[in-house]
Amino acid sequence: MPTLDPGALRAALERQQSDLAPIARVLAAAAAHPPAFSPGDWRGEAADACQRLQGDVQHALLAADRAVDAAARDTRSALAELGA
Amino acid sequence: MPHDQVPPSHTAEPGGHKGTTPEMGGPLLVTPAGTTMVATDGLHALLDRLGALGDDLADEGRALVAVHGRATWTAVPGAPAGARRSESELEAALSAIHSARTLTRRLVRALRSAITQYDQAEADVLARADRWAAILGAESGPILRAMLPSIVMLGGLAFLASKLPDPGGARAKAVRQFFLQNPGLITGPRFVEGVRLFSQGLDETTSSFLGLPPAVAVALGASGVTGVRTSARGLLAVGPLVGLFRETPVKVERTSTTLISTPAVGAAERLDRVPEGDQVRIEKYEAPGEAPRFVVYVGPTETFSPVADHEPWDLTSNVGGVGGLDVGSFRATELAMHDAGIGSGDQVQFVGFSQGGLVATMLAGSGQWNAAGLQTFGAPAGNIELPEGLNGMAVRNTDDFIPLLAGPQLDHHLLQVERRAFSDGTPLPTYHAAPAHQRDAYLATATAIDDAASSAVRDQNAALDSFTADYADRPGSTVTAMVYHGERLPGDQTPVDLRGVTMEARATSSAR
Numbered sequence: 001m002p003t004l005d006p007g008a009l010r011a012a013l014e015r016q017q018s019d020l021a022p023i024a025r026v027l028a029a030a031a032a033h034p035p036a037f038s039p040g041d042w043r044g045e046a047a048d049a050c051q052r053l054q055g056d057v058q059h060a061l062l063a064a065d066r067a068v069d070a071a072a073r074d075t076r077s078a079l080a081e082l083g084a
Numbered sequence: 085m086p087h088d089q090v091p092p093s094h095t096a097e098p099g100g101h102k103g104t105t106p107e108m109g110g111p112l113l114v115t116p117a118g119t120t121m122v123a124t125d126g127l128h129a130l131l132d133r134l135g136a137l138g139d140d141l142a143d144e145g146r147a148l149v150a151v152h153g154r155a156t157w158t159a160v161p162g163a164p165a166g167a168r169r170s171e172s173e174l175e176a177a178l179s180a181i182h183s184a185r186t187l188t189r190r191l192v193r194a195l196r197s198a199i200t201q202y203d204q205a206e207a208d209v210l211a212r213a214d215r216w217a218a219i220l221g222a223e224s225g226p227i228l229r230a231m232l233p234s235i236v237m238l239g240g241l242a243f244l245a246s247k248l249p250d251p252g253g254a255r256a257k258a259v260r261q262f263f264l265q266n267p268g269l270i271t272g273p274r275f276v277e278g279v280r281l282f283s284q285g286l287d288e289t290t291s292s293f294l295g296l297p298p299a300v301a302v303a304l305g306a307s308g309v310t311g312v313r314t315s316a317r318g319l320l321a322v323g324p325l326v327g328l329f330r331e332t333p334v335k336v337e338r339t340s341t342t343l344i345s346t347p348a349v350g351a352a353e354r355l356d357r358v359p360e361g362d363q364v365r366i367e368k369y370e371a372p373g374e375a376p377r378f379v380v381y382v383g384p385t386e387t388f389s390p391v392a393d394h395e396p397w398d399l400t401s402n403v404g405g406v407g408g409l410d411v412g413s414f415r416a417t418e419l420a421m422h423d424a425g426i427g428s429g430d431q432v433q434f435v436g437f438s439q440g441g442l443v444a445t446m447l448a449g450s451g452q453w454n455a456a457g458l459q460t461f462g463a464p465a466g467n468i469e470l471p472e473g474l475n476g477m478a479v480r481n482t483d484d485f486i487p488l489l490a491g492p493q494l495d496h497h498l499l500q501v502e503r504r505a506f507s508d509g510t511p512l513p514t515y516h517a518a519p520a521h522q523r524d525a526y527l528a529t530a531t532a533i534d535d536a537a538s539s540a541v542r543d544q545n546a547a548l549d550s551f552t553a554d555y556a557d558r559p560g561s562t563v564t565a566m567v568y569h570g571e572r573l574p575g576d577q578t579p580v581d582l583r584g585v586t587m588e589a590r591a592t593s594s595a596r
Binding site for chain 2: 056067076
């Protein structure tokens with residue numbers, strides 16, 4: 001990337017911030033309410049295996065949510081740095 | 085014509101259960117049309133959500149790739165530290181989204197495979213039980229023939245006993261009381277399984293009784309030459325010799341015509357509009373500039389007497405309907421449909437409970453009407469073929485043996501929804517001998533259907549709703565409800581034309 005003047009840098013970071021916002025919303029919702037079956041629906045060995053996979057999906061969703069959240073936070077802090 | 089007054093149908097309030105509640109039963113078991121994949125509504129809903137999550141992750145992953153492509157901050161001299169950190173966090177997010185997508189796909193596959201394997205195991209167990217029932221039936225002929233004199237003698241004694249004076253109907257009351265006090269005898273999965281096996285082995289038993297070798301009896305049953313339909317027709321062939329199961333002409337009379345303003349919404353409201361006493365209710369939906377649409381509600385069995393008297397919704401129609409014949413209740417419903425002005429091209433939605441469900445399924449599968457939708461509750465109609473693309477569902481309580489009298493479910497062109505009305509440990513109500521077949525037990529199941537979470541159930545329920553709501557919501561639309569009463573006529577009686585709408589359909593023994 002070529003050297004950017006502060007105005008272009010700010011514009012690029014603002015775009016990154018606005019692009020991340022809807023992604024963060026979707027991932028936060030998915031991580032907060034991940035699809036899961038109730039133990040009342042299904043029991044047994046296969047259910048246990050699926051429940052473990054379900055847990056893995058939930059962890060991956062949380063990781064994605066946290067990473068996007070952190071990227072958004074750091075984008076904000078970068079903008080603050082530019083403004084200071 | 086009275087306006088805005090709902091014509092007489094069943095008097096129960098939607099959702100008002102006399103003997104059972106949705107909480108007393110089990111989860112909904114759902115088999116989407118075109119599949120044999122049985123799973124709970126909850127699992128189908130989970131698959132829906134996982135599918136939607138996979139789509140979301142794909143969309144957000146693509147969006148994030150674009151953001152990341154522009155965020156090469158480490159290569160930008162003078163970029164703020166926060167911007168540089170965000171670049172590596174975006175990489176971590178991309179990797180996590182990729183993992184989540186992969187794991188979601190794996191979970192969907194695992195769920196589908198577990199459901200399929202479970203269903204296969206279940207089907208194998210049922211098939212083994214069916215084979216044993218067939219073999220047992222095929223071997224039972226000689227024993228039954230040897231027992232024939234005793235059976236005839238017992239039957240004769242029972243017949244004579246039934247002719248003895250029974251002041252106040254004490255004997256009938258005692259029998260009824262016995263079943264009321266022991267509702268568990270004929271309610272529950274074990275009895276239902278017994279009925280299924282009995283109906284499965286009946287043909288082999290009959291063939292064997294008639295003297296066919298066991299191998300031939302089994303082969304005939306397996307090839308489909310014999311079946312529940314054949315057994316029912318056999319009963320109808322023999323019954324009339326002793327005055328039972330004799331088909332008659334029928335007539336119908338329109339008992340009311342009412343303008344109404346609201347269509348039924350949801351399964352519980354549709355079931356609530358299924359009439360009793362007057363057996364058929366037809367709603368005509370008219371919207372300006374459109375061809376009319378109709379909903380035909382068909383009522384349940386009114387009498388279980390095997391002697392065909394005045395009532396077409398009787399045991400004769402049940403047995404003949406299972407046998408695939410043009411029975412009294414079927415012909416009476418068609419007469420009502422003609423009277424309501426339903427043409428063969430008009431779109432019709434059929435709704436029926438018990439025998440009404442059987443008649444509704446016969447009508448939808450007849451090819452004589454433009455069936456747009458079908459919803460049945462507790463119908464012994466699993467052996468009737470239906471056209472593809474029909475909206476709606478067949479609803480059965482798994483502890484209700486009546487639907488199994490038509491044999492196992494063969495047609496899969498319609499969504500199948502099952503539910504146990506009374507879970508293990510739930511006290512059975514004692515107001516009826518077969519509580520799982522009663523309207524309130526099906527209302528509880530219908531309420532669970534209206535609360536279903538899976539798209540498989542929700543989409544079909546919504547399609548049935550929109551069939552009527554689409555017209556009823558338009559300016560200038562009208563909805564007319566017509567209620568009909570059907571009666572059997574003695575074979576020799578000339579039909580009487582009542583108020584210009586009574587008609588007659590001659591008894592036939594033709595297969596549909």
